[in-house]
Amino acid sequence: MTDHEQDRRTGAPSRYVQGPGALRRLGRYTRRLGQGLFLISDAAGIERIRRDVEEGLPGAGGVEFVPFEGACCEKEITELVRRFEASGCQVVAGAGGGRHLDVAKAVAAFARAPMVMLPTVASTDAPCSALAVLYTPDGIFDRYLYLDKNPDLVLADTAHIAAAPARLLAAGMGDALSTWFEARACAEAGGKNSFGTAPGAAALCLAQGCWNNLLCCGAKALEQAREKRPGEELETIVETNIYLSGVGFESGGLAAAHAVANGIASLGRANRAGHGEAVAFGVQVQLVLEQRLGAQPLRARQDLSQVRAFCKSVGLPTSLADLALADITGAELSELARVALDPAGNMGNMPFAVTAEDLIGAVKALAQPV
Structure with missing residues (x-):
């Protein structure tokens, strides 16, 4: 080192x-x-x-x-x-x-x-x-x-x-949703953040704050966005999406959720799914992997249930069907896995090894919405 x-x-x-x-x-x-x-x-x-x-x-x-x-x-x-x-x-x-x-x-x-x-x-x-x-x-x-x-x-x-479309705020929440789960995985794996160093305590606190704020204020903030009025919850979620998540992801590190989102982006027909929506789905795939391969499967199972309920409450995808990928082919799944498992990407920040078979199985486990 x-x-x-x-x-x-x-x-x-x-x-x-x-x-x-x-x-x-x-x-x-x-x-x-x-x-x-x-x-x-x-x-x-x-x-x-x-x-x-x-x-x-x-x-x-x-x-x-x-x-x-x-x-x-x-x-x-x-x-x-x-x-x-x-x-x-x-x-x-x-x-x-x-x-x-x-x-x-x-x-x-x-x-x-x-x-x-x-x-x-x-x-x-x-x-x-x-x-x-x-x-x-x-x-x-x-x-x-x-x-x-x-x-x-x-x-x-x-x-x-x-005044912007409410869906954009929800997409930002999808991006912010990943911050805690990826930073936690990176820290447990001894991985590296965007600066090539270990995540520090400040980054992990900000990352965990993202998840806490989303649970507390996300649904209410989306209501305010639909009504085109900035309220206290909207202010909290804007700061969460932009600042807490921005500093938290860069200094805390990325992992499977963004790797999966990159894989989804590589499928041209799925480009209508925004980045935050793809990342929200990637968080759920990451938690399936943690449940199946990680050291704390009960924690991962509980987190997955809570994350899927949150995603449903703010209109974020909980399945391949929600991403218009219900008919995803075997070749597309292989391409998704190839991109997500790129050694230069973020999957290496997971605290366990992930194979293409593991990843494809986790994605297929989320075929149907909540």
């Missing part, structure tokens, strides 16, 4: 701000980072937030809105870096969902500029992480871009998040 691997490293954004109308106070938090905001989003997203952002940046050097509809690929990023450097702006921001946040992270990293994340949905835990996912120009996964630091600011305006 190297000296680095003996460390316990926890990464987090320098500042996290959340609340209804937070975009109208944006300048208060970006002033320390520099003058002028180079803000990347799609055209529709820009129109949704333009008035609030302009109100929030008086005397802060203004904002250049940059409509972006392309793929998060090196060619597009290189062009955006050129535009940023010619703009006179000092700060790079991304607004919207995962793709535009990742593009902004990459641009900021290559331009060595301060990085601001403005999520307008809580469908993923990506805003807080030091990671961007790069694709080819035609949208095929290329590689992960690991950044030198986490974002300088993550600001979540819950008025905009509450």
Whole structure:
């Protein structure tokens, strides 16, 4: 074991701000980072937030809105870096969902500029992480871009998040759902987090807090999202989906749940299932594996029952049928297992060995919904 691997490293954004109308106070938090905001989003997203952002940046050097509809690929990023450097702006921001946040992270990293994340949905835990996912120009996964630091600011305006489709909040809960179960598995296995070190106590506390908050507030938060009103439970779940899960997954480590989600994503016909929905199903597969192969089968059985009840309460999938994969073929199951068991992936953070036969059997055990 190297000296680095003996460390316990926890990464987090320098500042996290959340609340209804937070975009109208944006300048208060970006002033320390520099003058002028180079803000990347799609055209529709820009129109949704333009008035609030302009109100929030008086005397802060203004904002250049940059409509972006392309793929998060090196060619597009290189062009955006050129535009940023010619703009006179000092700060790079991304607004919207995962793709535009990742593009902004990459641009900021290559331009060595301060990085601001403005999520307008809580469908993923990506805003807080030091990671961007790069694709080819035609949208095929290329590689992960690991950044030198986490974002300088993550600001979540819950008025905009509450206005987004409720299904996106539920998907974020699916992503957050995995955080505790994967971090626990990683810690028990002596595995590594995203920084290549053991998960520390802070990460494990945040990860467990994800699960506690989901059980306590998830269903009520979804009601508030459907009614387009930010209440206390919605505020708790937004922070859970974005911050607790974002720091918890990166510093706590990933395991079987995300490995299974990657396998599901490799099946082209299943792409209509969002990442968080696939991860929620992956959590259940992980717990089936723990029940069959792990040292604490009773704990896994109880966890699986509780997780499936939670998923049903917020509309997350509990079966292959819910993912429109009731008719999954043997060849597709083999492909799912091949991707999930990739040695470069996350399955190695499980505290026991998993074979393709084990994994396919666990997936098939969840053929029917609760």
